[in-house]
Amino acid sequence: MQTETSVKVEQLKTAAEAAVAIIRFHGDITSTSKAVILDAYRALPAGTDKLIFDFTKVDYLNSSGIAILIQLLMEAHKTAQAVHSFGLSAHFQKVFAMVGITKYTHLYPDQAAALTAFS
Amino acid sequence: MQTETSVKVEQLKTAAEAAVAIIRFHGDITSTSKAVILDAYRALPAGTDKLIFDFTKVDYLNSSGIAILIQLLMEAHKTAQAVHSFGLSAHFQKVFAMVGITKYTHLYPDQAAALTAFS
Amino acid sequence: MTLEKPLSIELRLPSKLGFEKIAMQTAASYATLLGLGLDRVEDLKTAVAEACINAIEHGNHGDEKIIVGVILSMDHERLEVKVLDHGSGIQHAVLPPDIDKKILGEEDPRGMGMFLIQALVDEVEWVSNPPEGSYARLVIYLDREKH
Amino acid sequence: MTLEKPLSIELRLPSKLGFEKIAMQTAASYATLLGLGLDRVEDLKTAVAEACINAIEHGNHGDEKIIVGVILSMDHERLEVKVLDHGSGIQHAVLPPDIDKKILGEEDPRGMGMFLIQALVDEVEWVSNPPEGSYARLVIYLDREKH
Numbered sequence: 160m161q162t163e164t165s166v167k168v169e170q171l172k173t174a175a176e177a178a179v180a181i182i183r184f185h186g187d188i189t190s191t192s193k194a195v196i197l198d199a200y201r202a203l204p205a206g207t208d209k210l211i212f213d214f215t216k217v218d219y220l221n222s223s224g225i226a227i228l229i230q231l232l233m234e235a236h237k238t239a240q241a242v243h244s245f246g247l248s249a250h251f252q253k254v255f256a257m258v259g260i261t262k263y264t265h266l267y268p269d270q271a272a273a274l275t276a277f278s
Numbered sequence: 279m280q281t282e283t284s285v286k287v288e289q290l291k292t293a294a295e296a297a298v299a300i301i302r303f304h305g306d307i308t309s310t311s312k313a314v315i316l317d318a319y320r321a322l323p324a325g326t327d328k329l330i331f332d333f334t335k336v337d338y339l340n341s342s343g344i345a346i347l348i349q350l351l352m353e354a355h356k357t358a359q360a361v362h363s364f365g366l367s368a369h370f371q372k373v374f375a376m377v378g379i380t381k382y383t384h385l386y387p388d389q390a391a392a393l394t395a396f397s
Numbered sequence: 398m399t400l401e402k403p404l405s406i407e408l409r410l411p412s413k414l415g416f417e418k419i420a421m422q423t424a425a426s427y428a429t430l431l432g433l434g435l436d437r438v439e440d441l442k443t444a445v446a447e448a449c450i451n452a453i454e455h456g457n458h459g460d461e462k463i464i465v466g467v468i469l470s471m472d473h474e475r476l477e478v479k480v481l482d483h484g485s486g487i488q489h490a491v492l493p494p495d496i497d498k499k500i501l502g503e504e505d506p507r508g509m510g511m512f513l514i515q516a517l518v519d520e521v522e523w524v525s526n527p528p529e530g531s532y533a534r535l536v537i538y539l540d541r542e543k544h
Numbered sequence: 545m546t547l548e549k550p551l552s553i554e555l556r557l558p559s560k561l562g563f564e565k566i567a568m569q570t571a572a573s574y575a576t577l578l579g580l581g582l583d584r585v586e587d588l589k590t591a592v593a594e595a596c597i598n599a600i601e602h603g604n605h606g607d608e609k610i611i612v613g614v615i616l617s618m619d620h621e622r623l624e625v626k627v628l629d630h631g632s633g634i635q636h637a638v639l640p641p642d643i644d645k646k647i648l649g650e651e652d653p654r655g656m657g658m659f660l661i662q663a664l665v666d667e668v669e670w671v672s673n674p675p676e677g678s679y680a681r682l683v684i685y686l687d688r689e690k691h
């Protein structure tokens with residue numbers, strides 16, 4: 160079955176030269192995405208304290224996928240990482256707010272805004 | 279039911295100042311589109327001898343819709359109008375070629391090319 | 398062979414995760430054909446997907462040979478979707494997720510499907526009807542907008 | 545309630561023009577889920593839409609109470625679609641359109657549906673099976689491409 164998730168991790172810098180890791184999700188975020196997503200998260204360089212989620216290329220996101228994101232936010236919360244997000248459709252911005260996870264990751268309109276907000 | 283066709287007619291000029299009418303199709307081209315399309319065609323200014331079909335905004339085109347286009351090309355053929363087309367997806371370019379109507383309307387990659395080809 | 402209601406459509410899917418995406422697209426194109434606005438179509442898509450996932454996982458226990466049924470119908474006031482499975486249905490109320498508890502590991506990170514369905518549609522009921530099966534019935538009102 | 549074949553899906557539509565768009569989208573999302581490449585999905589969409597239009601118009605004479613059935617199935621080699629109606633089927637061969645005759649008004653501008661279906665899929669047959677009904681069976685091979 161063609162339900163692929165892929166994740167790309169990149170390193171960015173804020174204007175003040177602080178390191179920011181960005182996780183770009185591609186395809187579906189569902190129960191089958193769990194290993195790929197957790198592996199990518201856990202392979203982040205030690206000491207990463209600023210993180211961005213890029214949802215621009217996500218085609219399909221369901222409640223099991225949101226549960227995986229909550230697991231990431233749980234681990235981020237434990238290590239006091241700050242997580243910013245961008246690229247969600249208006250519909251999924253609403254869904255994130257309904258579920259309450261906007262309390263643990265603020266949503267920005269684009270990458271530049273998500274990055275600037277770390278300064 | 280939400281199966282709307284709309285048609286917009288504009289007047290353009292070639293580089294040599296020759297008048298060209300352009301019919302821009304919007305939405306579906308199916309059996310229910312017949313009156314809208316034929317009316318727009320028949321309301322073209324008398325003496326129109328250069329015509330462009332713009333398919334960029336067409337969502338759904340079926341064989342009954344193609345039959346309506348053939349009717350336009352039939353009337354165009356009678357009055358020696360030249361018809362150029364653009365804005366078809368790769369799939370519908372193939373379908374037009376299969377049916378043979380590319381013999382009566384040449385397909386161009388965009389409006390500029392369709393217009394230039396009249397010079 | 399006739400349909401349950403005028404201009405209704407029916408879809409039958411195997412109980413395999415991933416196939417809810419087909420139900421989602423079918424529901425979206427039905428709703429679009431009958432004039433539902435784009436933002437409500439998005440609500441419908443997520444709600445139908447979640448109801449199908451529950452029917453696949455909990456109702457039919459992922460047995461690919463068992464069918465999930467989806468019946469879509471519409472009148473002047475409402476779009477209705479029934480998602481049918483062969484399980485014994487739901488005996489408990491919908492629990493809204495407590496995000497703080499989830500983040501602290503005090504609540505399962507999952508368990509948001511029924512909450513989302515309820516939050517996204519205008520009416521929902523879960524009906525148990527053994528031995529025939531169970532269904533979720535979702536309703537979206539048409540008059541909340543005119544597109 | 546079980547499906548005809550493993551991982552097949554079934555759709556039932558009223559015989560009303562426009563509803564072929566739902567069959568088209570359902571077929572597209574089934575084929576995409578199972579890995580068919582984008583250009584073949586476009587071929588499938590047009591072929592399924594044309595087969596449904598014929599079932600609606602000619603097979604079921606536009607009687608909205610009568611069902612058009614669409615059964616999609618797939619194995620390692622082929623995607624198959626059956627479009628079922630309750631008419632008596634087709635007794636004649638597929639005629640390729642003669643565009644010059646159409647432009648000269650010597651041939652009906654219509655009559656391209658069956659030709660397009662045949663041109664876009666890898667196999668097609670029309671089967672008459674009264675009194676049960678008739679169906680068009682379309683097949684697309686998977687090995688013509690690997691995306």
Ligand SMILES: Nc1ncnc2c1ncn2[C@@H]1O[C@H](COP(=O)(O)OP(=O)(O)O)[C@@H](O)[C@H]1O
Pocket residue numbers: 222451452455456482484485486487507508509510511512531
């Ligand atoms: N169709 C169903 N049949 C039987 N039980 C169900 C069904 N849908 C939901 N449930 C029960 O309700 C619970 C909550 O469902 P839900 O809120 O969708 O979250 P999740 O599926 O993530 O557990 C499920 O864990 C299951 O026990």
Ligand SMILES: Nc1ncnc2c1ncn2[C@@H]1O[C@H](COP(=O)(O)OP(=O)(O)O)[C@@H](O)[C@H]1O
Pocket residue numbers: 341598599602603629631632633634654655656657658659678
């Ligand atoms: N499902 C069907 N049941 C009965 N007759 C059919 C069916 N499909 C096609 N036909 C017959 O074949 C003819 C050609 O069909 P087609 O090539 O699709 O063109 P059109 O539908 O535009 O006439 C139809 O006019 C009809 O007489």
